[in-house]
């Protein structure tokens with residue numbers, strides 16, 4: 001690691017490469033999981049599903065000493081209309097990258113094909129509240145969304161923990177740029193997402209944000225006023241949030257913030 005910074009309460013760690021960043025985040029999440037498992041019977045974790053998480057997830061699945069049989073997992077969003085077995089669903093992504101490699105106790109799916117989406121939102125909200133979120137492993141989108149809380153639907157005081165949202169064009173375009181879909185018309189228009197209060201309910205937030213396409217979003221996250229116009233700015237208010245950057249995503253971070 002090169003440097004550690006704070007902007008408000010958000011701790012920022014910058015690494016020279018994407019690989020190094022992912023490996024370091026994996027070690028710190030692994031250590032946190034082991035630590036919590038020493039004190040708790042069950043630990044619950046919310047995971048993001050995006051290529052930005054690949055190096056981190058690779059590292060985490062190889063991290064030794066985690067009793068995965070006492071870990072329950074959630075994901076933070078799912079497209080409406082895609083089943084968990086669909087290769088472009090977020091549930092599939094996490095099964096592929098992590099849960100098919102570790103003996104997880106339980107992975108709770110958001111059902112993107114639920115007949116009654118409002119009921120599905122309530123069911124998932126209840127589960128999140130029942131298990132209480134210990135750790136959130138997340139990304140930040142090019143438009144500064146967290147989960148699928150794009151600026152036009154983000155609400156820092158959302159009364160709901162899970163809701164239906166329409167995706168803005170920047171979000172859908174990013175899915176194509178990330179290689180998840182070939183054309184924007186193929187990207188679903190709606191999703192179920194954890195809201196901002198649900199994400200912030202996590203006791204420990206690990207935000208993994210590599211790549212040059214995130215440089216502006218990182219700059220906005222750190223230096224814009226904290227508001228729903230830039231949803232990820234809310235991370236600066238959380239007591240235990242760490243932002244992991246590589247040289248590319250940190251290219252617009254101002255060094256005078258070094259503490």
Ligand SMILES: N[C@@H]1[C@@H](O)[C@H](O)[C@@H](COP(=O)(O)O)O[C@@H]1O
Pocket residue numbers: 047048049050051052053076077090138139140141142145146147148208209
């Ligand atoms: N489904 C993903 C989330 O799980 C992810 O946290 C977020 C940020 O993703 P990324 O880091 O790729 O920009 O985008 C989408 O909402």
